[in-house]
Amino acid sequence: MIDRIPILRIRDLLLVSIQADLHDILVEQLQSDILKELERKSARGLVLDISALNILDTYTARAFVHTAQMARLMGTRTIVSGMTPAIAMTLTEMGFSAGGFETALDLESALTALSTQDTDEE
């Protein structure tokens, strides 16, 4: 089992592609790694791509909400991309409100959303 998820930096964006079967320690590690990276050098956006996941339980989903909140406090906009229909249906039926983080259909849409923000502000 891997013990860390890599965080890629592309200009002022952070990209995290989650391929591993997530467990709590991994999620906590990722959260603290992201915050450390933001402290080291600010980022305009953070994309969490979960297209490879087939399970996202409420604990992990809430961890994403918290990560997005913390990142926002550090000036970073977070987008969760690539949620499968199965996960979307399951979380919704479970009563989990996805209002806590922004989502995009896929990685490309997430990057587009974050770069549109660039042009808007320039």
Added chain:
Amino acid sequence: MLGSRIDSDIPPKLVAALEANVSVPPRLRQEIMSLSLQNREQIENLAASIVRHISLFAGTENILPILTKLDQATSGVLSLVPRDDKMRVDNEASLVLARRAAITLAAKLGFGPVERTKVATAVSELARNIVMYAKVGEIRLSVVTNAKIGLAIEARDNGPGIPDIDKVLSGGFRSKTGLGMGLRGVKNIAQEFTVQSAPGQGTRVRAVFYLNMR
């Protein structure tokens, strides 16, 4: 060499055994004949197709008897008959294993992607509650065959128990850690849900998911 020779024997045996019980349409026959025994995912998908086919053309009550015959004919190489599974849950790794076992069993029973995700998510929530609150417990996965075919998840522990279970389930109680959210969530997605818990007496949860045959 030897391995591949044994492998190539399996698909025709499987077709013959299946044909002895139900008619086998060309597409299913082709799916069986192109089976690679190294590809676990393919085996799971085929198992699901076979379960669906049997339930549609021979009836739900014949699924397990026919699968048993198929396993006999193929020397159990594919292990098509879903087996009950009991797992000790006491840490992160066991949580991940329990989730995977649930997905595998759900796939074997013919559950589609959404149903598989629901079952695995339910296992994840229940296993996490065990790890967080009771430290140790067990998850049991079993096959339900009454009028419909289903997958039952039972979670048991001898932990501290939940003081006001009704309040937790109605949403009147919110823990910082999310115990309530997880349990309510499982109750919402399962077709049957029962929980027994009291302080000092541990917790038992049973959630059943039925195969939706359309």
